[in-house]
Amino acid sequence: MDYGTLGLKVGIEIHQQLSTGKLFCSCPSELVDDHHREIVRRLRPTQSELGEIDKAALEEAERKLQFRYQTVPCSCLVEADEEPPHDANKLAIEASLEMASLLHMTPVDEIHFMRKIVIDGSNTGGFQRTALVATKGYLELNGKRFGVATVCLEEDAARKLTEHATEVTYRLDRLGIPLVEMATDPDMSTPEEARAVAARLGALLRATKKVRRGIGTIREDINISVSGGARVEIKGAQDLRLVPVYIEEEVKRQLALLEVKDVLRKRGARKAPVGIKDLTPLLRGTSCRVFRSAVDAGGRILAAKLPKFAGTLGRTEAGVKRLGAEMAAHARVAGVKGLFHSDELPGYGVTRAEVEDIATELAVGPEDAFVLVAEEEGRARAGLTRAVDRANAGIDGVSEETRDPLPDGQTVYSRPLPGKDRMYPETDVKPILIDARMLEGVKLNLPELPEAKVSRFVKDYGVNKDQAEAILSGAHEDEFELLAGSIGSPQVVARVYMNVFPELEKAGHDTSRIDVECVKEMLLSVSKGTFAKEAIPELLSWMLKNDMWDVARASDSLGVVSVEVDDVRAVCDRVVKEREAFIKQRGEGALGPLMGIVMKELRGKVDGKVISEVLNERIRQLLS
Numbered sequence: 001m002d003y004g005t006l007g008l009k010v011g012i013e014i015h016q017q018l019s020t021g022k023l024f025c026s027c028p029s030e031l032v033d034d035h036h037r038e039i040v041r042r043l044r045p046t047q048s049e050l051g052e053i054d055k056a057a058l059e060e061a062e063r064k065l066q067f068r069y070q071t072v073p074c075s076c077l078v079e080a081d082e083e084p085p086h087d088a089n090k091l092a093i094e095a096s097l098e099m100a101s102l103l104h105m106t107p108v109d110e111i112h113f114m115r116k117i118v119i120d121g122s123n124t125g126g127f128q129r130t131a132l133v134a135t136k137g138y139l140e141l142n143g144k145r146f147g148v149a150t151v152c153l154e155e156d157a158a159r160k161l162t163e164h165a166t167e168v169t170y171r172l173d174r175l176g177i178p179l180v181e182m183a184t185d186p187d188m189s190t191p192e193e194a195r196a197v198a199a200r201l202g203a204l205l206r207a208t209k210k211v212r213r214g215i216g217t218i219r220e221d222i223n224i225s226v227s228g229g230a231r232v233e234i235k236g237a238q239d240l241r242l243v244p245v246y247i248e249e250e251v252k253r254q255l256a257l258l259e260v261k262d263v264l265r266k267r268g269a270r271k272a273p274v275g276i277k278d279l280t281p282l283l284r285g286t287s288c289r290v291f292r293s294a295v296d297a298g299g300r301i302l303a304a305k306l307p308k309f310a311g312t313l314g315r316t317e318a319g320v321k322r323l324g325a326e327m328a329a330h331a332r333v334a335g336v337k338g339l340f341h342s343d344e345l346p347g348y349g350v351t352r353a354e355v356e357d358i359a360t361e362l363a364v365g366p367e368d369a370f371v372l373v374a375e376e377e378g379r380a381r382a383g384l385t386r387a388v389d390r391a392n393a394g395i396d397g398v399s400e401e402t403r404d405p406l407p408d409g410q411t412v413y414s415r416p417l418p419g420k421d422r423m424y425p426e427t428d429v430k431p432i433l434i435d436a437r438m439l440e441g442v443k444l445n446l447p448e449l450p451e452a453k454v455s456r457f458v459k460d461y462g463v464n465k466d467q468a469e470a471i472l473s474g475a476h477e478d479e480f481e482l483l484a485g486s487i488g489s490p491q492v493v494a495r496v497y498m499n500v501f502p503e504l505e506k507a508g509h510d511t512s513r514i515d516v517e518c519v520k521e522m523l524l525s526v527s528k529g530t531f532a533k534e535a536i537p538e539l540l541s542w543m544l545k546n547d548m549w550d551v552a553r554a555s556d557s558l559g560v561v562s563v564e565v566d567d568v569r570a571v572c573d574r575v576v577k578e579r580e581a582f583i584k585q586r587g588e589g590a591l592g593p594l595m596g597i598v599m600k601e602l603r604g605k606v607d608g609k610v611i612s613e614v615l616n617e618r619i620r621q622l623l624s
Helices: 055-062 090-102 191-207 240-267 289-296 323-333 352-362 377-396 436-444 450-461 465-473 477-486 490-506 516-528 533-546 551-558 565-578 580-602 608-623
Strands: 009-017 038-041 066-070 113-117 127-141 144-155 159-163 167-171 178-184 218-225 232-237 276-278 300-306 369-375 401-405 411-415 423-425
Touching: 009 191, 055 411, 090 127, 090 144, 090 178, 090 191, 090 436, 127 191, 144 191, 178 191, 191 218, 191 240, 191 450, 191 465, 218 240, 232 240, 240 323, 240 377, 240 401, 240 411, 276 377, 289 300, 289 369, 300 352, 300 377, 323 377, 323 411, 352 369, 369 377, 450 465, 450 477, 465 477, 465 490, 477 490, 477 516, 490 516, 490 533, 516 533, 516 551, 533 551, 565 580, 565 608, 580 608
Parallel strands: 066 167, 232 401
Antiparallel strands: 009 178, 009 218, 038 066, 113 127, 113 423, 127 144, 144 178, 159 167, 218 232, 276 300, 300 369, 401 411
């Protein structure tokens, strides 16, 4: 796609957890696996200072959910919203000012916390505390300057565990962990620019040494629009590699909705009131399982006509979702599991004859569409009303909204974009004066920039620039420097973090569980000749699967022991003798295939370089 012609604008917000302890209490910034007691609550929206209620909060209230909170061993009354917050964490304030300084920003004179209404249950009090720290900064990347509008400091939400029809369960271990939030200007005009800016901000955050590491500790919100479209926020993306995919798919979605808008306006479509008809008697004998199950459970089959909407509900020829998927997502807010629309029927057990009967009953013409919902009557009516309202919004094109990221790069509707109506002052937290002395202390302790660290790694440890950059981008520079400095063998250490860790992650392992001391013990065993470096992937995989971090036990279980050179020669002699004809046919080109055979037998027991030298010698002897 030609993003310049499309007028693509992207801004991102980075939310990074800090390792400074929680923001308004003394609890640690750690997640735990067990819980003690439970608290059950319901939340409701409140008015802003001007007496207005945020539309996103109103929609959350329509779900009528109950929230169950699990306390953990270190939970306190602040997290339960039963005690006022303590003074804001000084280390967290300094960390946010440090990021502001790295981004050439102007700090505020005083930090004032605000309450942001959030009633999806993620905060026990129904609001999140957030404060503006600095404004008007920038970062430079690949010769282009990208504006950074704000740096804020806020508290993280509780950790969602399960969600059912009427209840959501959260754990309080994550609630209150400080988040530094950086919001850029919408200066990115391609998906790759957005990924590069996000990566740079992440590198600067890690350079401070004050951030938490691991899955879920950093999240990106991506704001996207194209010419004629609207600002859409994709909230909570965690995989940096998927950022360009989310942007590209959102551009496709907005373009598809703009095409729908053109079609509807050419046809003269108007926003019609929701006219709901009960088609239960008409479809009582249907073979559709969804309809039958709903009716058997006492529900109804309801339908609504969509004048002029034929052909705008299903996917495009390229497979891009249009209004049907948007309508279904809005219906789910009312508790409806799904819906059927005329662009996808007949199908799902609904016959062509039944489609014709429905069209006759609803007086559907060639340019008209219809939508069906089968559910308990109250939910069906609420869901169908929301679905039709969303279809009518298609006449205006793209709607401003917040969307949730999915693992395949797609997104799904979450809620309307929140606005200023959800903000009001926090009266329980004292303002924090940012004086010259505090700023001077921050500036005197700024961290080493990533590019400077890359140059130093190349100079001090003998790795090349690409390796050094890969180590930093993988967020393992501290471990690399510690191990390369204390054990030596920088190339072996680099290989562990650049190659072995990604291979383990690709196999589905969480490498954040691997402690640096475990890697150190393993590398010391390699240096002592206990086993070869080739055994490291297998040993780490065993440890992750068994949740045991004893190197000796892992090597014993896998039978990984070092062998003498004479043993290597014996294996190579046997392999060469068994494959003498193959060697004479392939010449020295037989080395590669035979290496695989010998390595399979000796992997982890001896350095691959030793095997290669011995085997190459034996092949040459045979050929001569």
